[in-house]
């Protein structure tokens with residue numbers, strides 16, 4: 061069951077008469093438990109309660125209490141041995157009048173009247189395996205409202221299929237935005253009389269819903285008719301009492317989809333929610349899923365937490381404002397100047413979705429303004445901060461509409477909070493005509509016309525606020541002396557996932573800057589547009605983005621263009637997880653990058669855990685987000701010194717029949733013992749890390765004649781030949797038809813074989829390179845060093861190499877993805893003396909011996925950061941000690957210092973070779 065279905069089920073349960081006998085089962089059914097599970101509980105087979113209630117193992121212990129004894133029953137549930145033994149996560153007691161529950165891990169409790177328990181819907185969601193971030197969970201209203209709007213949306217599309225097609229979808233979405241506004245307005249006295257909208261529909265529309273659409277349409281018409289035009293409008297009396305709202309929201313067509321009986325009842329239900337509790341930060345993000353066929357049902361997936369948004373806004377401009385507030389103290393003039401400054405700050409999010417960055421920015425500025433007013437003894441003073449200073453571009457029409465609504469609601473709520481409801485109401489209607497959120501493609505639109513430089517512009521007032529203005533049309537925005545901050549979380553879209561149009565848009569944005577847009581993520585287009593904008597007006601920008609734009613090949617494709625535009629990195633947050641649902645732990649790994657044209661101290665933020673952030677100050681942040689001069693690591697085809705070349709393992713090229721699982725190999729030998737001499741262990745990264753090699757048939761020219769004589773082998777060889785022959789368009793496969801007894805590549809070691817996995821978990825504190833038996837074959841899913849002196853392994857297994865690879869190579873989410881050309885051949889190593897090499901060889905041997913001591917533990921076991929054996933840690937630590945002394949004469953203090961040194965050495969190395977690319 062998804063969250064929407066659960067909300068529906070618990071609402072029905074709470075509305076029905078309380079059934080003492082069945083409540084626990086009905087409750088569990090509402091959270092998606094299957095009939096068979098409930099049957100077993102009822103029969104007592106799986107019910108572990110020691111209190112006559114129902115205890116589902118690892119889930120919940122429920123007891124129906126005698127009347128008035130809910131609290132005492134909850135205490136008994138808590139004290140129950142079975143609760144602990146069977147690991148209940150929740151306890152719940154109810155007598156049908158009240159309900160109390162506790163989540164045992166967190167100690168969070170709820171106590172409410174029984175019919176209201178669905179209001180605590182978020183609290184119980186983990187029972188259905190849905191764990192959500194606290195902010196959503198604590199805002200049950202937003203979840204319930206979204207859930208109900210969801211149902212209405214689906215029901216209306218059922219009754220009006222034409223409203224679901226591409227042409228009418230925007231109209232449908234516009235209709236939903238109007239409804240949301242009406243629900244909010246009727247509960248906040250904006251419509252003067254509480255519940256007016258819902259009550260009017262209930263009274264004036266027939267029970268069979270046949271004229272619901274007509275009634276709503278008349279109400280909308282009233283809201284679009286100015287008071288002085290009402291007499292000509294011949295509105296029915298019951299519609300005439302609605303105020304004039306417009307502001308674009310009710311202009312144009314007042315067409316309303318037809319309602320079924322069910323849709324009407326859904327509508328009335330939604331009206332019964334308390335819309336004063338709407339939270340525009342969250343609601344907007346959630347509600348946009350309603351209009352998205354794929355996302356509907358996954359409530360809150362799009363929610364971006366306020367702390368994460370503040371990671372962008374605080375360093376971008378809010379921290380500075382707060383500092384200025386403190387500095388101003390009680391100095392009235394300085395406070396007034398700061399207030400003036402606030403009123404001229406524009407925030408521009410060119411991928412604004414439902415406007416959450418803008419809403420948070422608005423609310424934060426209002427808070428600072430209020431603090432100023434308090435210090436100046438002007439508490440009731442109206443705000444100087446115009447909502448029109450918060451501008452956005454959004455591709456999809458529904459989020460764009462919701463963004464504007466969310467801002468309107470945020471403004472109203474701030475007014476109520478800081479000025480009181482009377483004042484808030486007095487300034488609310490009619491809504492302003494100004495256009496702040498443009499529905500369009502940010503990579504095609506001219507940002508300067510949507511958010512023009514200070515003090516210029518011509519007036520554009522749309523009849524319909526949500527229609528995109530023509531491209532390049534300047535919009536009025538007098539803001540002499542003001543500042544603009546660009547922010548947001550634009551779509552990341554890696555190259556593989558970009559549509560042809562998106563690729564073309566990116567090419568256009570990068571035109572005359574770089575031809576190499578092939579590797580770039582779509583998000584990079586926003587960076588370039590921001591730099592162009594920054595060249596026209598005094599602006600700083602900060603975006604959330606995938607970390608890949610600061611790793612690997614994207615660095616040299618993107619960053620020269622940004623630096624050439626005059627911008628540099630003012631601050632950055634190093635990789636952290638941007639989680640939506642707590643359950644979705646995979647999340648995306650993001651960084652935040654702030655750009656500026658101005659010189660100032662640069663700041664690098666590292667999120668160490670949820671509550672701690674480390675800050676490093678530096679004169680410059682390079683495009684790999686390392687303190688130090690700008691430098692670009694360019695892939696290199698050769699090792700620059702005495703190190704052994706590292707190459708991909710052998711590519712089989714359709715030689716699947718030559719690769720064997722252990723059982724297949726055993727069967728082959730069982731069939732003909734002569735096969736044994738042709739069978740060799742085969743390692744890719746996975747096989748090496750898990751200690752589970754596969755096997756392969758390895759035939760060289762020397763023993764080809766013997767191999768031909770063994771049918772068990774030669775049958776397989778012939779199959780390889782046939783497969784390669786069938787790949788007619790593949791020239792390489794065709795060439796290899798002549799040698800079906802071999803992989804494409806034929807590299808093998810004579811004496812010693814080092815393996816380096818390609819992908820390795822970032823949680824391992826070292827890159828787990830290793831020594832394999834010299835007869836082993838390395839598959840192309842790992843790198844190999846053939847007959848390399850062991851000191852090479854000491855380099856690869858060092859912390860220095862770990863930080864280098866983690867920084868300059870691409871990461872797959874957070875996992876390391878090794879590259880020989882970008883990671884090994886570029887790794888700066890000081891000239892090693894014979895003594896150094898001997899010392900490092902010993903270090904590598906010690907690491908291997910330390911591993912050996914735990915035989916048969918695998919690399920995965922040994923390098924699990926929680927259980928890594930002490931002797932292995934010590935061996936690595938010693939290796940680091942020896943190597944770092946070679947680099948620096950002492951240990952490095954931390955990874956930042958390691959990287960600073962490595963970048964410095966890289967610069968020296970490439971300058972010597974005359975091929976480094978450096979940019980100031």
Ligand SMILES: C[S@@+](CC[C@H](N)C(=O)[O-])C[C@H]1O[C@@H](n2cnc3c(N)ncnc32)[C@H](O)[C@@H]1O
Nearest residue numbers: 364411412413454455456501502503549550551
């Ligand atoms: C990752 S979301 C961020 C939205 C919002 N700030 C949030 O945190 O939920 C990116 C937004 O960019 C919008 N978008 C995608 N391509 C766009 C384009 N070319 N121009 C403008 N907006 C775009 C998407 O529709 C989406 O709403």
